Amino acid sequence: MARPDTPAAGAGITVVDGSQTRPLRADARRNRDRVLEAARTAFGAEGSDVSLDEIARRAGVGAGTVYRHFATKEALFEAVVFDRIGELVEEARALSDDPDPGRAFSSFVERLAREGALKRDLVEALAYDGVHLQLGEAPIVRALTDVLAELLRRAQRAGAVRSDISVDDVVALLTGAAYSICHSRADDEQTRRLLAIMYDGLRADRTAEDV
Template structure:
C-alpha cells in the first residue's frame, strides 16, 4: 500500500522517530477515549511535544489517522484476499464484513471519517480506503458469481453499508450493529433467496 503520510517515507533522526512513535501511541489512547475528533493539541501535550512537532509529522488529522490505521487497513485488505479461498463465497463476505465493522468501530467517529475519505482524493486516508474497498469488491463479486448476492450491488454499496452499520453500532450497541449487519446482508441477497 502506498502511504501518503510524510514521516514513514523518509529516514528520521532517533529523537524524531521517538516523537513520531509517542505521538502515534498517544493518538491511539486519546482517540480510544474521546473519538477521532479529539483535540490534536491534547495528543501533542500528552506525548510531551510541541504542537509544531505534531504538525511536522502529521500535517492534519487525516494524516495522523492514516499513520495510525495503516497496518490495520492493510490487514483488512489481506484478510479479504485470504477469504477468497473460503469454501463459501457468501460466508467469506460476511466474515470480512464483520472484520471491517470491527476495524471501523475501533474509534468513535472513524466510520464517518472513512466514508468521507473514500470519496476525497485529497485525503491522506483515500488510498487506504480505496485499497479496502477493492479488497471487499473481490469478495462481493465472488458472492455475486455464486448467486448469493444480488448482481446490482457495488463495492461502494458494500463499503457504505459497512460504515453505516459501524456508525449505528457506535450510536447504540455492538449487538444492534450485528443485527443491522444481518439485515443488510439479507438485503443483498437476490430476490427469491431471502
C-alpha cells in the same frame, strides 16, 4: 476536523516517508511512534475532533513535535486511518481465495462493520470522504475497494449475495451500520442483531419488489 481556510503552506518539515533521507534520530523515532499510538487511541475513540494538543499531551510530547512528523492534523489523521485500512486490506486478501465465497464475504463484512463500530475515525473517513478529506484517491483506499469488490463478486457468483448491488453499496451500508452501532452504544447482543439484519438483506435472493 476543522477545515482550516489557510491550506497550511508546508514548511520544510520532515514528512511521513522516511526513505531516501537519513534515518531518524532515536528519540525522534520513538516520539513519532508515541504520537501515532496516541492518535490511534484518541481518533479511534472520539473521532477527528480530538484536539491536537490533547493528542500531544497523551503522547507525552509538545505540539511542535507532532508537527515535525506530520505536516498538519489532517495528515496525522490520514496516517492513522490508512494504517487501519491497510490492516483490513491484508485480512481481506487472506480471505479472497477462501473455498466458501459466501462465508468469506460475510466474515469480512462483519469484520469491517465491527472495526468501524469501534473506531470512529474509520467511519468518519469512509463517510466524509470528499467532504472534509479527499482520501478517495489514496492507493490504500483503492486497494480496499478492490479487494472488497473481489470478495463481493465471488460471493455473488456463488449465489450467496444478491446480484444487484455494487461495492459502493456495500461500503455505504457498512459505514451506516458501523455508525449506528458506535453511536447507539449498542451492546453485543444488539450489534449481533443489527449485523444479522443487514446481512440477511444483503443475501436476499429476491429482488426488491416493494419499498
